[in-house]
Amino acid sequence: NAGVTQTPKFQVLKTGQSMTLQCAQDMNHEYMSWYRQDPGMGLRLIHYSVGAGITDQGEVPNGYNVSRSTTEDFPLRLLSAAPSQTSVYFCASSYSSAPSIGEQFFGPGTRLTVL
């Protein structure tokens, strides 16, 4: 299994540009989520999904959209990039959203810089 993969690894955008961060998992996991991590800080939840066709907002959803059309993929869209969105973005998945068996597997991250 490749686990959780994210593309691209690095990205530089100009203010106002839009882009999609890709996330895929090959473990048939039900739950997927996106986090951002600003320098020297912990992870903050952006959006999450408990299954195909179901998404919900996390702690910091503004400026981001998600969709979950398949079990495998959970793309994150930046609608109009702002410098405040400069961060490292991590995608994660777990077999279930149930906390008893909810070990999350994280991808390697996408490092985004918005100029």
Added chain:
Amino acid sequence: DAKTTQPPSMDCAEGRAANLPCNHSTISGNEYVYWYRQIHSQGPQYIIHGLKNNETNEMASLIITEDRKSSTLILPHATLRDTAVYYCIVRVPNAGKSTFGDGTTLTVKP
């Protein structure tokens, strides 16, 4: 969601046990405590989780107090490779959310 409080940093001598505390005084009866760690800027790595009983796996032990208001992650024989940021989080049942705080930076010294 229950919030967690961790010390910002800790040091540990190589070969000694590292004991990382976490306060989660507002935890509800059906919420689980999870521990992850993040080495350098890699994606976080799962370590262990528990509800009320103490848990042990090949990486660590988790001690949860009887009132469940706090827990301690124990790395029995810390190595230099255990230097990382350790996150204690509380999982809300069926809500799908995991909120990470700022964690504890553990530095293992020779």
